[in-house]
Amino acid sequence: MSASDGRWIAPAEEGLRGRVQVPGDKSVSHRVLIFAGLAEGRARVRGLLDSADVDSTRRCMEALGVDIVDEGDARLIHGAEGRLTEPDDVLDCGNSGTTMRLLCGLLAGQPFHAVLTGDASLRRRPMRRVTGPLSSLGARLDGRQGASLAPLSVRGTRALTGGEIETGVASAQVKSALLLAGLQGRSPLQIVEPGPSRDHSERMLAALGAQIRRLPQDDGSVRVELVPGRPLKLSDVDVPGDVSSAAFWLVAASIVPGSDLVLPGVGLNPTRTGLVDVLRAMGASIDIVDPGLSCGEPVGAIRVRSAPLRAIDLDGPDVVRLIDEIPVLAVAAAMARGVTTIRGAQELRHKESxxxxxxxxxxxxxxxxxxELPDGLRVHGRAGEPFPGGRVDSHGDHRIAMAAAVAALASSRGCRLRDPAAVTISYPSFFDTLEELRA
Structure with a gap:
């Protein structure tokens, strides 16, 4: 690998210090834009994530008739009240699985035909978990391999039914797609998940005025009940900082000696803070200060300082709460004392890589x-000894690229990272921030 096809990341020899304003939450940003398709009124949205994935959602929503205007550092969004327009071209979701899966739900209740596609990576990701349940509500969804792979054709209807659907998987994207369809249905919808998943959609819909309840069950499953009919009303939104983006700095500061970082305004939704809890259990020095609320989401500032870490074993619900953070958690585990085992993470086989x-x-x-395990990995900790360093391929995956950069900070020789531009999917300013934090 030559210097021309990668980025050199040097060790952080003097630690990381300063304040990090992480970009807006990706999950919340997608939902603000998509729910506007069914809501009335307008909203001034500050902190919307500026990234390739969210840009894909914005372009698709604009193609469906939602008016979105840039106003300085804010976005003014006019709700479409459920009256979307048939697009005159294919809707390109880029690399964003969230965009494609949630739009399937939105379009299921619209009386026209639309086609969704994406890049080569997205066209390989499984879609049947969404298209199957939506078809059972009355929409017609077709695609490659029995509607399992994009491009996807969606022929919606104003006559969607309700009823009870068991998803079979704890997936916020599947649940959100069903909720978007259910909002346009003729009768109540009940969604039963085998375990908890992110609840951003439930929180946002409740804030918009929807009649929705989230009911944890004694057997560990979660039941979400939605009654359609109430109008959704937009209001101004301050998008909290993305805890999944904060994760890279939490691990970096924990494993690089002499580090002390403060991350203000981070979203602390309890369905998303699994990494914070696990790092604390591993011995990390993490404090939450200045708690508050932003668009129905708990927020706060996080202070993290370097500390020795110990190994941990993870499985089941704990993995669901930090599924996106496992690559960088594995970096922390590699710097910990002992052997860390992560199981039940087979969902990772179907991400960007x-x-x-x-x-x-x-x-x-x-x-x-x-x-490497079939459903996870086993990491043999180095007890704080720096990584030797080397040449790393991001595989075009933003979270692998950033996890590798964090590992490079705690290495003796640094690393050369192939395809560092992958970070633009969720955190375009990541490398600029990294250089600013070097003490």
Whole structure:
């Protein structure tokens, strides 16, 4: 690999210090734009994530007739009140699975035909978990391999039914797609998940005026009940900072000696703070201050300082709460004392890359010892000894790229990262921030 096809990331020899304003939450940003298609009124949205994935959602919503205007650092969004317009071209979701899956739900209740596609990575990701349940409500969804792969054709209807649907998987995207369809249905909808998933949609819909309840069950499952008919009303929104983006700085400051970072205004939704809880259990020095609320989401400032870490075993619901953070958690585990085992993470096989395989490859390229498991990985900790460093391929995956950069900060020689531009999917300013934090 030559210097021309990668980015050099040097070790952080003097630690990381300062304040980090992480970009707006990606999950919340997608939902603000998409729910506007069914809501009335207008909203001034501050902190909307400026990234490739959210840009894909914005372009699709504009193609469907939603008016979105830039006003300085804010976006003025005019609700379409459920009266979307048939697009005159294919809707390109780029690399964003959230965009494609949620739009399937939105379009299921619209009386026209639309086609959704994306880049090569997105066209390989599984869609049947969404298209199947939506078809059972009365919409017609077609695609490759029995509507399992994009491009997807959606022929919506104003006659969607309700009823009870068991998703079979704890997935916020599947649930959100069903809720978007259910809002346009003729009768109540009940969604039963086998376990908890992110609840951004339930929180936002409740704030918009929807009649919705989230009911945890004694057997660990979660039941979400939605009664359509109430109008959704937009109001101004301050999007909280993305805790998944904050995760990279939480791990970096924990494993780079002499570090002390403060991250203000981070979203602390309890369905998303699994990494914070796990790092604390591993011995990390993490404090939450200045708690508050933003668009129905708990927020706060996070202070993190370097500390020795110890290994941990993870499985089940704990993994669901930090599924996107597992690559960078694996970096923390590699710097901890002991052997960390992560199981029940098979969902990672179907992300922008096979994140189990690409995380294992990244750690090995940095000099760590790690075993690949069918549904996770086993990481042999280095007890604080720096990674040797090396050449790392991001596999075009933003979270692998940023996790590798964090590992490089705690290495003796740094690393050369192939395809660093992958970070634009969720955190375009990541490398600029990294350089600013070097003490």
């Amino acid at each position: 096979d994140r189990i395989a690409s995380t294992v490859a990244m750690l090995r390229q940095m000099g760590a010892t790690v075993d």
